Amino acid sequence: xxxxxxxxxxxGYAFMGKAHSRALLALRHLDVPLRPELVSxxxxxxxxxxxxxARWGWAEATTDWREQVADERIGLFVNGGPNAVHAEPTIAxxxxxxxxxxxxxxxxxxxxxxxMWQAAERAGVRHLCGFNYRFVPAVRLAxxxxxAGELGEVVHFRARYLQSWGWDADASLWRFDPAQAGTGALxxxxxxxxxxxxxxxxxxxxxxxRVRTIVPDRAVDDHVVATIEFENGLLxxxxxxxxxxxxxxxxxxxxxxxxxxxxxxxxxxNELEVADTKSFRRVLVTEPEHPFMRHWWPPGHxxxxxxxxxxxxxxxxxxxxxxxxxxxxxATFEDGYRCDEVVEAMLRSAESGRSEAVAxx
Ligand SMILES: NC(=O)c1ccc[n+]([C@@H]2O[C@H](COP(=O)([O-])OP(=O)(O)OC[C@H]3O[C@@H](n4cnc5c(N)ncnc54)[C@H](O)[C@@H]3O)[C@@H](O)[C@H]2O)c1
Numbered sequence: 352x353x354x355x356x357x358x359x360x361x362x363g364y365a366f367m368g369k370a371h372s373r374a375l376l377a378l379r380h381l382d383v384p385l386r387p388e389l390v391s392x393x394x395x396x397x398x399x400x401x402x403x404x405a406r407w408g409w410a411e412a413t414t415d416w417r418e419q420v421a422d423e424r425i426g427l428f429v430n431g432g433p434n435a436v437h438a439e440p441t442i443a444x445x446x447x448x449x450x451x452x453x454x455x456x457x458x459x460x461x462x463x464x465x466x467m468w469q470a471a472e473r474a475g476v477r478h479l480c481g482f483n484y485r486f487v488p489a490v491r492l493a494x495x496x497x498x499a500g501e502l503g504e505v506v507h508f509r510a511r512y513l514q515s516w517g518w519d520a521d522a523s524l525w526r527f528d529p530a531q532a533g534t535g536a537l538x539x540x541x542x543x544x545x546x547x548x549x550x551x552x553x554x555x556x557x558x559x560x561r562v563r564t565i566v567p568d569r570a571v572d573d574h575v576v577a578t579i580e581f582e583n584g585l586l587x588x589x590x591x592x593x594x595x596x597x598x599x600x601x602x603x604x605x606x607x608x609x610x611x612x613x614x615x616x617x618x619x620x621n622e623l624e625v626a627d628t629k630s631f632r633r634v635l636v637t638e639p640e641h642p643f644m645r646h647w648w649p650p651g652h653x654x655x656x657x658x659x660x661x662x663x664x665x666x667x668x669x670x671x672x673x674x675x676x677x678x679x680x681x682a683t684f685e686d687g688y689r690c691d692e693v694v695e696a697m698l699r700s701a702e703s704g705r706s707e708a709v710a711x712x
Pocket of ligand 1: 362363366367368394396431432433434436454456481483525539
């Protein structure tokens with residue numbers, strides 16, 4: 352790493368490999384304090400990883416992430432592998448002094464996530480867990496409005512993350528294998544909404560949840576419904592499913608306060624619905640003063656889902672350059688860990704049939 356450059360190594364070349372590679376390429380041309388150099392990409396299949404290297408302009412391809420961890424040219428390690436491949440390479444990279452970005456859910460368990468958080472802290476590196484929805488302009492605006500007290504006293508939070516691909520999916524996907532994924536819809540989608548609940552409202556102290564596997568022979572959950580209680584006593588609801596026909600990628604929340612309400616759905620990514628004492632109106636979040644718009648286009652020239660990865664990586668590069676911390680707007684490994692404690696409390700609650708406190712170690 353030199354003053355104005357940072358070498359990046361990435362694990363994974365499929366869905367998240369594409370999202371992060373595309374974001375890194377864009378950041379080579381945007382206004383960020385460190386210019387990312389795409390040093391190497393890793394994955395298990397030599398031919399496929401070479402194809403990804405050539406497509407996205409990575410300098411080198413490797414089938415062994417250990418080479419990336421040992422590579423002095425790499426200052427930032429991005430882990431876009433399946434959940435079971437998060438902890439070992441990320442901890443090794445942090446111990447080797449590399450800043451780390453790891454996809455969500457952070458670990459396979461709260462204990463593993465805690466270990467990752469502690470390892471990154473001990474190594475003194477910047478760490479970010481890939482809760483990219485914090486980097487949707489409308490979501491950041493929602494947080495700013497809440498912080499400014501625009502909603503008055505917040506009384507309700509409800510969120511749901513619904514997809515539909517789970518009905519017809521290939522049963523051999525790693526996402527359906529508990530050894531590679533941990534949980535199903537809960538860890539995959541539920542963590543995103545738990546992450547947003549914590550970002551927008553605050554810490555969750557107890558949960559009451561039901562978790563169901565609906566598709567025959569499936570080894571992970573398809574559906575979770577939970578009530579959550581925040582530390583300030585406020586109640587919320589959370590639902591996640593991969594079996595909601597018609598909902599393709601609907602990550603949506605609503606917050607109600609004494610003076611107004613906010614509502615968002617990622618399927619309408621550029622819009623925040625805002626209500627005062629009357630009904631909702633639509634705010635198109637593309638004005639120059641809106642979050643992240645300094646990187647982009649004139650008002651009304653809307654952004655896409657992939658741009659959230661650009662904003663997230665820009666935020667991390669700024670943190671590495673010392674401009675600000677990763678928290679509170681970026682999710683740190685602590686946030687990844689605390690989400691996993693909420694997930695485990697939901698699993699305990701589904702088992703016991705009772706409300707369960709969220710643990711903290
Ligand atoms: N932030 C988001 O919105 C978002 C969206 C999708 C997925 N994710 C997360 O990103 C991670 C990856 O998901 P995905 O959808 O990209 O999965 P994917 O199946 O599309 O890609 C997984 C990648 O990991 C590689 N891989 C698998 N096993 C490996 C191993 N043992 N060693 C090295 N590489 C290995 C595969 O070759 C592939 O390149 C998951 O943790 C998932 O939860 C986050």
